[in-house]
Amino acid sequence: MSDLKYQMLTILGPTASGKTTVGAHAAQMLDGEVISADSRQVYRGMDLGTGKDYADYTVDGIQIPYHLIDIVDAGYEYNVFEYQNDFLNVHADVCSRGKFPVLCGGSGLYLEAVLKNYRLIQVPLNEDLRTELESKNLVELTEILKSYKTVLHNNSDIETKKRAIRAIEIEAYLVDNPEVDRKMPELNSLVVGVKYDRLSRRRRITERLTQRLDEGMLSEVQTLLDSGLTPEQLTYYGLEYKYLTLHLTGELTFDEMFRGLETAIHQFAKRQMTWFRRMERQGTQIHWLDGYMPLPEKLERIKDWLSR
Incomplete structure (x- = not known):
């Protein structure tokens, strides 16, 4: 064809x-x-x-x-x-x-x-940030994520603590690092x-x-x-x-x-x-x-x- x-x-x-x-x-x-x-x-x-x-x-x-x-x-x-x-x-x-x-x-x-x-961008693990966030509950993590993203388009990011921590990790990286395009x-x-x-x-x-x-x-x-x-x-x-x-x-x-x-x-x-x-x-x-x-x-x- x-x-x-x-x-x-x-x-x-x-x-x-x-x-x-x-x-x-x-x-x-x-x-x-x-x-x-x-x-x-x-x-x-x-x-x-x-x-x-x-x-x-x-x-x-x-x-x-x-x-x-x-x-x-x-x-x-x-x-x-x-x-x-x-x-x-x-x-x-x-x-x-x-x-x-x-x-x-x-x-x-x-x-x-x-x-x-x-x-495209690869976001590495941030063990220090993960340790800091681990003591937070899901409601607190959601608020932290909202401080980076006013509108949460992907609700799966806040389904569990693990997903919320990863989402925060990604957003924090994007603030501190130029994107690899x-x-x-x-x-x-x-x-x-x-x-x-x-x-x-x-x-x-x-x-x-x-x-x-x-x-x-x-x-x-x-x-x-x-x-x-x-x-x-x-x-x-x-x-x-x-x-x-x-x-x-x-x-x-x-x-x-x-x-x-x-x-x-x-x-x-x-x-x-x-x-x-x-x-x-x-x-x-x-x-x-x-x-x-x-x-x-x-x-x-x-x-x-x-x-x-």
């Missing part, structure tokens, strides 16, 4: 929307490779809980290359700055081999870090979203949660605990890892865990859609595909949009 007006294809959508399947098939159609934009699939050993659907990357018996999955060990705190840098390296490699990049994921901050040309390349990307209606999305989430528990998601979390990760470290990753850890440590019954996690994933999917709608309001054009549309029709739509 040499007549394409775009340099990249982005496939986004909330959890359980089937975006990975669409992304992999689109990559095959375009002689391309998939670059993940998922903030949790970067971790090794966190497979079922993060929804790594490896089978989706095999299309008609052909393995579609994918990147930025399984690149760091569980327990490490990967961040958007590292993602930007890793994306740049992978994108350059994919393009140098004449392959078409297909960005695919549901982590809004990671997607925008690429699509909005965010500037490594800009993203100018990427003209077609952005395609995949979504279901709300009731269908809820049903798919519940069915997928049940399936992954049947496939051994509890055992996966227990293995991570047995490997030396603390309950606090696993809780940091949220959703499945938070609730399954609380169950395995005896704080929740299985039913309490299931119902709490089910509700949390529904709320997460809703927040993802809110983020995507905000992207649209701020100028990102998203071409939406109905999840129920047959896959061949989805691919034809994408092909048409890419060439139009």
Whole structure:
């Protein structure tokens, strides 16, 4: 397809929307490779809980290359700055081999870090500052963060003490140090979203949660605990890892865990859609595909949009 007006294809959508399947098939159609934009699939050993659907990357018996999955060990705190840098390296490699990049994921901050040309900066650990902040409670940390940022656009920064301390650490560094400016390349990307209606999305989430528990998601979390990760470290990753850890440590019954996690994933999917709608309001054009549309029709739509 040499007549394409775009340099990249982005496939986004909330959890359980089937975006990975669409992304992999689109990559095959375009002689391309998939670059993940998922903030949790970067971790090794966190497979079922993060929804790594490896089978989706095999299309008609052909393995579609994918990147930025399984690149760091569980327990490490990967961040958007590292993602930007890793994306740049992978994108350059994919393009140098004449392959078409297909960005695919549901982590809004990671997607925008690429699509909005965010500037890059690495923020080192500040042990003295961390020690000073450790005695503060979350309310106090939130106020300190607000002293740097009047408006908190990312509420996940104040979900836990650990996240709040890191957010303060980053803001303090930015005050004291000039930014290392490594800009993203100018990427003209077609952005395609995949979504279901709300009731269908809820049903798919519940069915997928049940399936992954049947496939051994509890055992996966227990293995991570047995490997030396603390309950606090696993809780940091949220959703499945938070609730399954609380169950395995005896704080929740299985039913309490299931119902709490089910509700949390529904709320997460809703927040993802809110983020995507905000992207649209701020100028990102998203071409939406109905999840129920047959896959061949989805691919034809994408092909048409890419060439139009």
